[in-house]
Amino acid sequence: MGPLELLFSFSLLHLCATQVTPVFVQTGTDFLLDVKEPVVLEEADSFKWTVGSVNVVRLVHGGKPTISQNYTSRAELSAQNHSLLLKNVQKRDSGVYRASVSADKEITVAEYSVTVLDPVSGVKLTVKLCSSDSTKVTVICSTEDSLISNTFTCDNQTCSHEGGERAEIITPGASLDVYLEHGSVICNHSNQVSSTRDIQKIEDLCGTSKDNPDKITLIVVAIVVSLVVVLAVIGGFIHHRRRKPKKAENMENTVYEDPQ
Ligand SMILES: *[C@@H]1O[C@H](CO)[C@@H](O)[C@H](O)[C@H]1NC(C)=O
Ligand SMILES: *[C@@H]1O[C@H](CO)[C@@H](O)[C@H](O)[C@H]1NC(C)=O
Ligand SMILES: *[C@@H]1O[C@H](CO)[C@@H](O)[C@H](O)[C@H]1NC(C)=O
Ligand SMILES: *[C@@H]1O[C@H](CO)[C@@H](O)[C@H](O)[C@H]1NC(C)=O
Numbered sequence: 001m002g003p004l005e006l007l008f009s010f011s012l013l014h015l016c017a018t019q020v021t022p023v024f025v026q027t028g029t030d031f032l033l034d035v036k037e038p039v040v041l042e043e044a045d046s047f048k049w050t051v052g053s054v055n056v057v058r059l060v061h062g063g064k065p066t067i068s069q070n071y072t073s074r075a076e077l078s079a080q081n082h083s084l085l086l087k088n089v090q091k092r093d094s095g096v097y098r099a100s101v102s103a104d105k106e107i108t109v110a111e112y113s114v115t116v117l118d119p120v121s122g123v124k125l126t127v128k129l130c131s132s133d134s135t136k137v138t139v140i141c142s143t144e145d146s147l148i149s150n151t152f153t154c155d156n157q158t159c160s161h162e163g164g165e166r167a168e169i170i171t172p173g174a175s176l177d178v179y180l181e182h183g184s185v186i187c188n189h190s191n192q193v194s195s196t197r198d199i200q201k202i203e204d205l206c207g208t209s210k211d212n213p214d215k216i217t218l219i220v221v222a223i224v225v226s227l228v229v230v231l232a233v234i235g236g237f238i239h240h241r242r243r244k245p246k247k248a249e250n251m252e253n254t255v256y257e258d259p260q
Contacts, residue, residue, distance in 0.1 A: 019111060020096065020111045020112065020113045021111065021112045021113070022112075022113045022115070023112045023113065023114045023115070024114075024115050024117055024191075024192035024193050025089055025114060025115070025116050025117070025193065026116075026117060026118070026119055026193040026194060027089065027090060027091060027116055027117065027118050027119070028088055028089070028090075029088075029089065030085060030086065030087045030088065030089065031085070031086055031089060031114065032083055032084070032085050033049075033083060033084045033085075033086075033097055033099070033110065033112050033114075034081070034083045034110065035081060035082040035083055035099050035109050035110045036110065037109060038081070039081075039082045039099075039101060039109060041059070041060075041061040041062075041101065042061065042103065043061055044061060044103075045060075045061050045101060045102060045103045046058060046059060046060045046061065046101070046102045047059045047060075047082060047099070047100070047101050047102070048099070048100060048102070049075075049077070049084045049097060049098070049099050050097070050098050050100070051093075051095040051096065051097050051098075051114075052095050052096065054068070054070070055068050056068055056071050056075055056084065056086075056097070057071065057075055057077045057084065059077065059082075065077040065079075071086070074086060074087050074088065075087075082099065082109075084097065084099070089114075089116050090116060091116045091117075091118070092116075093114065093116050094114055094115050094116045095113075095114060096111065096112070096113050096114075097110075097111070097112045097113075097114055098110070098111045098112075099111070115173075115192070117173060117191055117192060117193045117194075119191075119193060119194035120143070120174050120189045120190060120191050120194050120195065120196055121143050121144040121145075121189065121196070122143070122144075122189075122196050122198075123141055123142065123143050123176070123187045123188070123189040123196050123197060123198045124141070124142050124143075124187075124198055125139055125140070125141050125178075125185060125187045125198040125199075125200050125205075126139065126140050126142070127139055127140075127205045127206065128140050129151075130205065130206040135153060136151065136153050136162075137151070137185070137202055137205060137206060138150070138151040139151075139178060139185050139187075139200075139205065141176065141178045141187030141189075141198070143176060143189050150162075150178040150179075150185075173191045173192065174189065174190065174191040175188075175189075175190055175191070176188070176189050177190075180202075183201060183202055183203075184199050184200060184201050184202065185199070185200055185201075185202060185205060186198075186199050187199075
């Protein structure tokens with residue numbers, strides 16, 4: 001065998017080894033694993049879907065599919081194309097699923113590496129620091145179990161990334177990113193099955209940290225002032241109504257008193 005042939009057979013081996021298709025599925029959903037090539041069972045042949053060493057479904061030539069006990073009401077085998085449908089998958093359903101035909105020898109007709117993942121949790125973007133002229137903003141993007149901070153330097157419209165730090169814990173398989181896009185800070189938490197994000201405009205981020213207390217104070221002052229005005233009007237009205245007869249008396253008195 002020459003070196004070229006050796007290389008060729010190596011790459012063939014490599015190709016065969018990497019034909020396991022990775023599949024990512026969200027917890028609680030269904031997945032369908034296809035068998036791409038048609039399966040024809042001759043007399044005495046059988047077909048099966050396995051995960052690891054566990055049989056999910058078996059089918060003998062001319063027979064009906066047998067679903068294993070752990071998969072009854074959860075697994076379905078397509079009679080036409082032998083694809084496997086697994087419903088309401090849980091994380092323990094992760095594994096290597098293999099469809100094979102048992103004839104004179106065992107032939108694998110489909111193979112998938114299935115990973116069942118929970119969707120990622122939500123994210124929240126908060127301001128840690130905002131320079132007085134809004135040109136330097138440090139934001140923190142946090143999730144349930146992780147956080148990341150980033151500093152951006154902004155010159156009017158354009159902002160650039162200056163640096164930051166990333167906290168340790170992050171759910172395996174998930175990624176957390178903070179970046180700028182069209183003047184907005186975006187925090188993106190994602191894995192292979194889902195993503196969540198929080199978007200805020202740079203000026204809003206800085207605005208909220210400085211303007212909000214003022215706005216709240218203004219609103220409170222406005223409410224208090226209007227309450228006082230309303231109370232004063234009502235009070236004045238009631239007072240006026242109560243005092244009316246007395247006033248009349250007084251006036252009478254005055255009238256009587258005047259001539260004295
Ligand atoms: C069925 O599922 C249970 C619990 O997940 C497991 O312990 C058991 O080994 C499974 N049985 C078979 C035959 O796969
Ligand atoms: C196999 O059959 C199922 C349902 O019977 C269908 O959803 C799926 O698309 C089919 N796959 C192929 C590759 O034809
Ligand atoms: C920022 O924009 C203002 C007008 O919007 C302009 O007057 C000023 O020169 C700009 N500053 C810089 C550093 O580009
Ligand atoms: C989040 O980031 C991931 C990886 O960087 C990317 O694939 C995905 O499209 C992003 N999601 C959103 C909603 O931007």
